Amino acid sequence: MTQSFEEDCADLIGIEEKKGMSRRDLLKFAASIGIPMALVPGMTRKALAADAKEVVLCNWGGVALEVFEKAFAEPYEAKGGRMVIDGSGPGTGKILNMVMANNVTWDIVDSGIVGLTQLGPQGALEEIDYSIVDKSKVIPEFAYDYGVVNYMFSSVLAWDSEKVDGTPTLADFFDLEKYPGRRLLRKDAQAMLELTLLADGVAIEDLYPLDVERALAKLATIKDELLFWGSGSESQSLLREGECVMGMIWNTRANVLEKETDGRIKYTFEGGLLQPGLWAVPKGNPAGKQTAMEAIASMQAPEGQVMVLEAMGNGPANPAASELVPEGLAASNPASAENVSKQARISADWYAEHYADAMQEYLDFITS
Amino acid sequence: MATTGTSAAHAQNSPGRLTVNSIMGSEGRYWLLIAPAVLLMLGFYFYPLARVLWMSFTFPTPGLGNYEDLIDNASVHRTLITTARIGVITTGLTLIFAYLISYVLVHAKPKVERIMFLGVLIPLWISALVRGFSWFILLRREGTINDVLIGTGIIDTPLDLIWNELGVVIGMVHYMLPLGVLPIYANMRNIDTRCVAAARGLGASRGVAFRKVFLPLSMPGVIGAGILVFIYSLGFYVTPALLGGGKTLMIAEYIQLQIMDLVNWGRGAMLATTLLVTILLLLGVMSRIIDLRGLFGGK
Numbered sequence: 001m002t003q004s005f006e007e008d009c010a011d012l013i014g015i016e017e018k019k020g021m022s023r024r025d026l027l028k029f030a031a032s033i034g035i036p037m038a039l040v041p042g043m044t045r046k047a048l049a050a051d052a053k054e055v056v057l058c059n060w061g062g063v064a065l066e067v068f069e070k071a072f073a074e075p076y077e078a079k080g081g082r083m084v085i086d087g088s089g090p091g092t093g094k095i096l097n098m099v100m101a102n103n104v105t106w107d108i109v110d111s112g113i114v115g116l117t118q119l120g121p122q123g124a125l126e127e128i129d130y131s132i133v134d135k136s137k138v139i140p141e142f143a144y145d146y147g148v149v150n151y152m153f154s155s156v157l158a159w160d161s162e163k164v165d166g167t168p169t170l171a172d173f174f175d176l177e178k179y180p181g182r183r184l185l186r187k188d189a190q191a192m193l194e195l196t197l198l199a200d201g202v203a204i205e206d207l208y209p210l211d212v213e214r215a216l217a218k219l220a221t222i223k224d225e226l227l228f229w230g231s232g233s234e235s236q237s238l239l240r241e242g243e244c245v246m247g248m249i250w251n252t253r254a255n256v257l258e259k260e261t262d263g264r265i266k267y268t269f270e271g272g273l274l275q276p277g278l279w280a281v282p283k284g285n286p287a288g289k290q291t292a293m294e295a296i297a298s299m300q301a302p303e304g305q306v307m308v309l310e311a312m313g314n315g316p317a318n319p320a321a322s323e324l325v326p327e328g329l330a331a332s333n334p335a336s337a338e339n340v341s342k343q344a345r346i347s348a349d350w351y352a353e354h355y356a357d358a359m360q361e362y363l364d365f366i367t368s
Numbered sequence: 369m370a371t372t373g374t375s376a377a378h379a380q381n382s383p384g385r386l387t388v389n390s391i392m393g394s395e396g397r398y399w400l401l402i403a404p405a406v407l408l409m410l411g412f413y414f415y416p417l418a419r420v421l422w423m424s425f426t427f428p429t430p431g432l433g434n435y436e437d438l439i440d441n442a443s444v445h446r447t448l449i450t451t452a453r454i455g456v457i458t459t460g461l462t463l464i465f466a467y468l469i470s471y472v473l474v475h476a477k478p479k480v481e482r483i484m485f486l487g488v489l490i491p492l493w494i495s496a497l498v499r500g501f502s503w504f505i506l507l508r509r510e511g512t513i514n515d516v517l518i519g520t521g522i523i524d525t526p527l528d529l530i531w532n533e534l535g536v537v538i539g540m541v542h543y544m545l546p547l548g549v550l551p552i553y554a555n556m557r558n559i560d561t562r563c564v565a566a567a568r569g570l571g572a573s574r575g576v577a578f579r580k581v582f583l584p585l586s587m588p589g590v591i592g593a594g595i596l597v598f599i600y601s602l603g604f605y606v607t608p609a610l611l612g613g614g615k616t617l618m619i620a621e622y623i624q625l626q627i628m629d630l631v632n633w634g635r636g637a638m639l640a641t642t643l644l645v646t647i648l649l650l651l652g653v654m655s656r657i658i659d660l661r662g663l664f665g666g667k
C-alpha cells in the first residue's frame with residue numbers, strides 16, 4: 001500500500017514505552033497491538049465513554065500518539081472536555097466502511113486531501129461548522145467543506161550532495177546528463193504530478209487544472225531511472241544508502257535525513273508543494289457533530305501545533321503559531337511565511353474531481 | 369457442548385427416544401464434536417468472505433460491471449499477467465532449487481542433514497520485511513554483490529539486480545524455498561532407494577536410473593510443492609512491494625490499492641474473487657491428477 005503522510009508521521013520517531021494502564025491506555029494498547037477500535041467490544045466502548053461526551057480522535061499511532069496527547073488532548077481536557085487518541089490509523093477505506101456499516105467509532109480523524117476528496121462526495125463526512133471552528137486561524141484555502149487543516153507538510157526536492165553539486169532545480173531532476181543516477185518519486189499521483197509540471201516549466205499559478213498527460217510524458221523521459229517509494233521510511237533509506245541521487249519526498253523525512261547524514265542529504269522548499277493534513281469528522285460520529293467541532297476548535301490553539309512541529313516536523317496550521325516557533329525550527333517549518341512563499345499549494349478541488357483517475361493513470365504509467 | 373454431550377449419553381440408555389445416532393447416523397457424534405469449530409468458521413470466516421465476494425456483484429451498482437474489467441481493462445490485464453508471469457517463474461525456479469536441496473538432504477549423512485535442514489527452516493522464521501531489506505543491502509547498486517563484481521573488474525557498471533522483476537523473483541524464490549523443499553523432501557524420504565540400486569544392478573547408468581526410477585517416484589512431491597508455491601506466489605504482497613521499486617504491481621497490492629486508497633471496492637472485490645476462484649480451480653484440477661490428501665498428510 002502507499003502510505004499516507006499522516007501514517008508516516010506515526011513511524012517517524014517510534015513508539016515510546018508506556019507504563020500503567022488507564023482507560024485511555026487501554027485503547028492505546030489495543031490500537032498498538034493492531035486491534036482497531038471497531039473490535040473493542042461495544043459494551044466496553046460505551047462504558048468508557050459513559051461519563052462525558054468523550055471525543056475519540058483517530059490518528060496514525062506511533063510517536064503521534066504521545067505528541068497529540070500532549071498537544072491536543074491535555075489542553076482540551078484542561079477546558080473540561082475528554083479526548084482519547086486512538087492510533088489505529090483512519091484509512092480512507094476504513095472510514096467509509098464504518099460509515100456504511102453505521103458503526104462509527106471515531107469522532108475526528110487525521111486525514112488528508114485524498115480522504116477528503118474520496119469521502120466527502122460519498123456523504124461519509126460531516127460538514128465542518130465554521131461558526132465553531134475558526135476560519136481565521138487557518139490559511140483560508142485549506143478550510144474545506146468536509147475537512148479543515150490541522151497541520152501542513154510539503155513534498156520537496158531532496159538530493160545527495162556527494163553526487164549532486166550545488167543546489168539542483170526541479171528541472172535538474174529530469175536532466176540525466178547533468179546529474180546521472182536514480183531518482184525517487186512517491187508511488188502516488190498527489191504532489192508528484194505537480195512537481196513534474198513545475199519542473200517542465202509550468203508556472204505556479206497555472207498549475208491547476210493539472211495536465212496529467214504532460215506530466216506523464218515528462219516522467220517518461222527519465223522512466224528507466226525512476227524508483228517509487230511507498231512509505232516514508234523507504235524514501236529515507238533509499239536516499240540515505242545512496243541508492244538514489246535525488247528524490248521528491250516529504251519535508252519531515254528530508255529534515256530527519258539532513259540531520260542524520262550531517263548534511264550530506266540536503267533539501268529545499270523551493271518549488272515544493274504545500275499540502276494540508278486535515279481534521280475530518282465521519283458521518284454519525286459517536287460524540288455528535290457539535291462536540292467534534294468544539295474539539296477541533298480547541299485544537300486550533302497555536303501552542304499545541306508548535307509542539308507537533310517540534311516533535312514531528314509538521315507545520316502549524318494556525319498562522320499565529322509562527323511567532324511561537326523557536327528560531328532553530330523556522331527554517332524547517334513548511335508553513336513559515338518564507339517557506340510558503342516558495343511553494344505551490346495543492347488544490348483540493350482538482351483532486352475531488354480527478355484523484356481516482358489520475359492515480360490510476362499514474363499507477364498504470366509506473367507499472368507498464 | 370457439555371449439555372449436549374450428557375443428554376446424548378442419557379438418550380443412548382433410553383430406547384424409543386431420539387438419539388444423536390438416529391438423527392445424524394453413527395458418525396453424528398463426531399460431527400457434533402467439531403460443530404463449534406464449524407460454527408466459528410461459518411460465522412467469522414465464510415460469512416465475511418461471502419460478503420466481500422458478494423460486493424463484487426453489487427458495488428457500486430448491481431450487475432457484472434466489475435467483471436467487465438477482466439475483459440477490457442488494460443491495467444487489470446497487466447496486473448494479472450504480471451502476477452501470472454512472476455508466479456510461474458518463481459515456481460519454476462523454486463522447484464529446481466528445492467529439488468536439488470532435497471536431493472542432497474536425503475543423501476547426506478544424518479549430522480550434515482540436520483544442519484542443512486536448519487538452514488532451510490531458519491528463513492521461515494524471519495519476516496518477509498527483514499528478508500526484503502537484506503536483499504536490498506546485497507543487491508542495490510552500491511550493494512555487496514555489485515561492489516564485489518566491480519572491485520574484481522568483472523563488470524564496469526553496476527547491474528540492476530533490484531527494483532525490477534528480477535529483484536522480485538530473487539526475493540520470492542528465497543521466500544518460497546522452504547515451502548518447496550518440505551513436500552519434495554518428505555516425498556523423497558519415502559522413496560525406496562533399493563529401487564535405484566536394483567536399476568543400477570540391472571545395468572542402468574546413473575543417469576538412466578535417476579531419470580527412469582528416482583525422478584518419476586519423486587514427482588508427486590514436486591507437483592505438490594509446485595501447487596503450494598504457485599498459490600502462495602499469486603497472493604504475494606510484501607516482497608514485490610519492497611523489491612519491485614514500485615514498478616512491479618502484483619494482484620495483492622493492486623487489490624489493496626483499490627480498496628484502501630481508491631475506494632474502488634467493487635474492482636477490489638472482483639479481483640479478490642477472481643484470485644480465489646482461480647486458486648480453487650487450480651486445486652480442483654490438481655486433485656483430479658494427483659492425490660492431494662496424501663500430499664498434504666491427510667492420509
